[in-house]
Amino acid sequence: MSLHRLFQHNLRLTFLTRSYSSSVVPPTTATNETTPAPNEHEKQTANIPETPVRDLFDRTKVSKAMQAYLKRAQDYTEFIEEEKHTFEVGRRHLANMMGCNPETFTQKDIDKAIAYLMPSGLYDKKAHPFMRDPIEVFPPKKEAEFDNLGRPYHFLFYTGKPNLYQLFHDTNEMIRKLNKMEDDDFRNPKVQNSSSEAARELYLTNTDWMSKESLERIMCEPLSDDEYRQFTAVMDRLAKHKYAYLQEDFIFKYREAKVIKTMKFDPDEPQINDQGIKYITTLDCPRKNAKADVTVYYPGTGKITINGKHIMITFLRPMIENKLCSL
Numbered sequence: 443m444s445l446h447r448l449f450q451h452n453l454r455l456t457f458l459t460r461s462y463s464s465s466v467v468p469p470t471t472a473t474n475e476t477t478p479a480p481n482e483h484e485k486q487t488a489n490i491p492e493t494p495v496r497d498l499f500d501r502t503k504v505s506k507a508m509q510a511y512l513k514r515a516q517d518y519t520e521f522i523e524e525e526k527h528t529f530e531v532g533r534r535h536l537a538n539m540m541g542c543n544p545e546t547f548t549q550k551d552i553d554k555a556i557a558y559l560m561p562s563g564l565y566d567k568k569a570h571p572f573m574r575d576p577i578e579v580f581p582p583k584k585e586a587e588f589d590n591l592g593r594p595y596h597f598l599f600y601t602g603k604p605n606l607y608q609l610f611h612d613t614n615e616m617i618r619k620l621n622k623m624e625d626d627d628f629r630n631p632k633v634q635n636s637s638s639e640a641a642r643e644l645y646l647t648n649t650d651w652m653s654k655e656s657l658e659r660i661m662c663e664p665l666s667d668d669e670y671r672q673f674t675a676v677m678d679r680l681a682k683h684k685y686a687y688l689q690e691d692f693i694f695k696y697r698e699a700k701v702i703k704t705m706k707f708d709p710d711e712p713q714i715n716d717q718g719i720k721y722i723t724t725l726d727c728p729r730k731n732a733k734a735d736v737t738v739y740y741p742g743t744g745k746i747t748i749n750g751k752h753i754m755i756t757f758l759r760p761m762i763e764n765k766l767c768s769l
Contacts, residue, residue, distance in 0.1 A: 525576035532573060549574065582662050605661040606669060613676050616692070620685045642687040649697040651677060656698065712740065 537547035540555045552573050562570045598604040598611070652660075654670045665673075680686060681693055712720040723737045734748075746753040 522576055522580065525580070529573070529576055536573070581659065603661070603663045603665075603669075605663055606665065606673070609661070609673070610676055612692075613680055616689050617680055617683065620680075620683050620688065623685055624683075644681060644686055644690060644693065646681060646697070648700055649694070650700050652696050652698045657696070 533547060533552060534544040536552060536555050537544040539559070540547075540551070542551060556571055556573055560571045564570060594600070596604040596608070598607045601607045651674050654665060654667075657670065657673065658665050677693070677696060680689065686693065710722055710724075712722050714720055720740045721737055723735060725735050726733050727736045748756045
């Protein structure tokens, strides 16, 4: 007998044993009644042990890889929550320092306060002090996508990129609802003013769809060029709809302002003096209320002169004289 058939036979006998044992009336404590004699089936199954009932989905046993994954997700969530609390406390303190209402103190007010309290002369803006929401500072990470048994939470988990396809799904649902509204308007036409309809059109001139890198940062998923083109095609279809203004907040969530260059700087070509040294002279360089003609030599000597005098003589000597006079 094969192992599979033997297992089926034992399982059938166990089931019959349990059904018979549940149907048999338990003996009473009276002494005048006799116990009935066992029948044929009970004699055959008397020595067969019962199959232990096992939970096929034991939730107490979790693999080490699963524990590490869940712990990383939990640690990141706790870290972000702690940073959000710290940011909120700092925002309220900063509002009190500036004499503003903490309830209406926005990110724009925070930037102005930081620039006022901690001014910086560094050229690179990334080197300036700032205070922003932790979600904008720390790169986002995916939360736990499945439970202890490995069952995914998201119904699009097996696509490999559930967040991206969730975005496609939501966008198509919006388009379907807008199409239904348009069909209902065709069936039941209403008198509408053309000027009011024109005012409802989305103004997308100065914005464009966010870049592939920005979308990857929001989705927390790497995207290919074809997937990004699919994203722009789906969003264009939504933005060009007649009733797209109803989804204005959703559309502008994935748009960025265009970078418009208004100045173009072309440096002058260096000239050569009689000694064969290259130099460039820039006329009328403004600094506060002063203007000067600046000449830079290459190769230089490292000396800075102002009107033929060394910079230390021009600026340091008046400072020393003022200190001596005050004494």
